[in-house]
Amino acid sequence: MSSQVPSDASDSDQDKPAPPAYDELDVGVQGGRQMIPQPGTNSKIYFEDRREPNIVLYKWFAQFHFKCQNVVQLMREGLHWTTDNVAWEDGFIGDTSKTCHYHYTPELLQKIKNSGFCWTRHYFLQDIQHRPPRWMAHFQFHAATSHTLTGIRLEDISVENVFNALAMTDDANLIYLYGRHDPSGAFNAIYDDMPMDGWWPWPKADEES
Structure with missing residues (x-):
């Protein structure tokens, strides 16, 4: 999102340094397998050697895009959200081609439309x-029909639905990567294999090293 994080600045805050540029976290989510799988192709998104799951096998596909001032703090303390965090009055449904947010790569946007x-x-x-x-955060759910989208309930979605996630610093340095299709390639450049809570899909405390 291009908007700035609101601040309740007072006169005493004027001498404080400016807030840091935003770090970013993207989480890919899938749910509801189609009754009849359709053929699809692998795409190249973010990295040339990265294979994405076949999104056409699912009834819907989503990307959760977070902007934060300190992604490392969210690693330590966990990334948590509930429906209480949703600004319901700001939500809407629209044409994918016209309303997809800018942080989508052209390849991913084209794959969604295809x-x-x-x-x-x-x-x-x-x-x-x-x-x-x-x-x-900006959550975007994509589907073939508006009926599918209106049937989605955020409270029914969990970290178990996540198929990939990545985090980057404000200068586009990759510091976290997870892919359900290739868990051996996951890494955390800050905290290695330290378990993380909430919507970080990996690593978890109950996983074997």
């Missing part, structure tokens, strides 16, 4: 426990 996912539902969230908020 898969017949012509409808997109948008949710906007933010941290409500801290001021200023530590993070803001």
